Amino acid sequence: MIPIRCFTCGSIISSKWEEYSKRVAEHEDPGVVLDDLEVERYCCRRMLLSHIPLVDTFAPYQ
Amino acid sequence: MDIDIIELSDNKARFIINQIEPAIINGLRRSMLAEVPTMAIDYINIYGNTSVLFDEQIALRVGLIPFTTDLESYVLPEECDCNGEGCTKCQVSMTLSSKGPIIVYSGDILSSDPKILPADERIPIVELKKDEELVLEAFAKLGTGRKHPKWQAGIACGYKNLPEINILENCDSCGKCIGECPKGILIMENDILTVTDALNCNLCNLCTNACDIDAIIVQGKTNSFIFRMESDGSYTARNLLLEGANTIINNAKQLNEILTEIE
Numbered sequence A: 001m002i003p004i005r006c007f008t009c010g011s012i013i014s015s016k017w018e019e020y021s022k023r024v025a026e027h028e029d030p031g032v033v034l035d036d037l038e039v040e041r042y043c044c045r046r047m048l049l050s051h052i053p054l055v056d057t058f059a060p061y062q
Numbered sequence B: 001m002d003i004d005i006i007e008l009s010d011n012k013a014r015f016i017i018n019q020i021e022p023a024i025i026n027g028l029r030r031s032m033l034a035e036v037p038t039m040a041i042d043y044i045n046i047y048g049n050t051s052v053l054f055d056e057q058i059a060l061r062v063g064l065i066p067f068t069t070d071l072e073s074y075v076l077p078e079e080c081d082c083n084g085e086g087c088t089k090c091q092v093s094m095t096l097s098s099k100g101p102i103i104v105y106s107g108d109i110l111s112s113d114p115k116i117l118p119a120d121e122r123i124p125i126v127e128l129k130k131d132e133e134l135v136l137e138a139f140a141k142l143g144t145g146r147k148h149p150k151w152q153a154g155i156a157c158g159y160k161n162l163p164e165i166n167i168l169e170n171c172d173s174c175g176k177c178i179g180e181c182p183k184g185i186l187i188m189e190n191d192i193l194t195v196t197d198a199l200n201c202n203l204c205n206l207c208t209n210a211c212d213i214d215a216i217i218v219q220g221k222t223n224s225f226i227f228r229m230e231s232d233g234s235y236t237a238r239n240l241l242l243e244g245a246n247t248i249i250n251n252a253k254q255l256n257e258i259l260t261e262i263e
Helices: A014-025 A030-036 A042-049 A055-061 B022-034 B055-063 B176-180 B206-210 B237-262
Strands: B002-008 B012-018 B038-049 B091-099 B102-105 B124-128 B133-143 B154-167 B186-189 B192-195 B216-231
Touching (some): A014 A042, B022 B237, B038 B055, B055 B124, B091 B124, B176 B186, B176 B206
Antiparallel strands (some): B002 B012, B012 B216, B091 B133, B154 B216
């Protein structure tokens, strides 16, 4: 799951993940999407850019 | 002291303060980051959790959700009559119950007080697959950012001296400084060097170093500052600033009382 807040500044970034991942999956440029979502600082941008969701990987082994 | 507001929205503000001491504005910044009390979940009972996340991780994620804060109805547990044991004056009980397949959001948390609600309803807590469930009871309390970042209302609060860029008359419009400026605020207009947005200058002085004839001078104005702040949603940016100032006033009053007692 995407972390709730940015590790560095504490801004809420998790609520932006769904739109971000959906639009990036549709081959939009991640940088443009982040600008649209008003994620300005590079500490918050790396949170979304570098996130890999693992729920689906772990789910079969519950 | 006077304030010019450049930008003010619900959770973001940018303004210029003139004629103020750096110590006071730094106090304001620190107070917004560490001293303003906000609501966050601090105690949790997990009755059922078959999701992919451990109980501890669920507790951390639920704790980090910001809640709208009402300082008039609640007091800090340390200052409460119950000595922090937990009563209706210092805590709010909340429940969450979900069965998969579903994504559990912060908006699914049911609060017993309609004034204390998640500031953002779209924060995903956990994704539940088929037959997985999550049942919990939680208690939100007031706290300060000094104790844990989940109570930190101010985000990226900071200030810089108001930049002053002076282009002297002996400028020969060579344009060397334009390429050096990382913010791109210097442009050549009709062969005259002009500054587009002086507020954006980060006082790096790369332009002055590039100039061979010292025709450009960049300085930070001593007692004027550009202040930039964001709120996590527990307060509006305006209220957060007011609460920051109130906290300083209250602390000063307390100090005053202690000092008078000593005399």
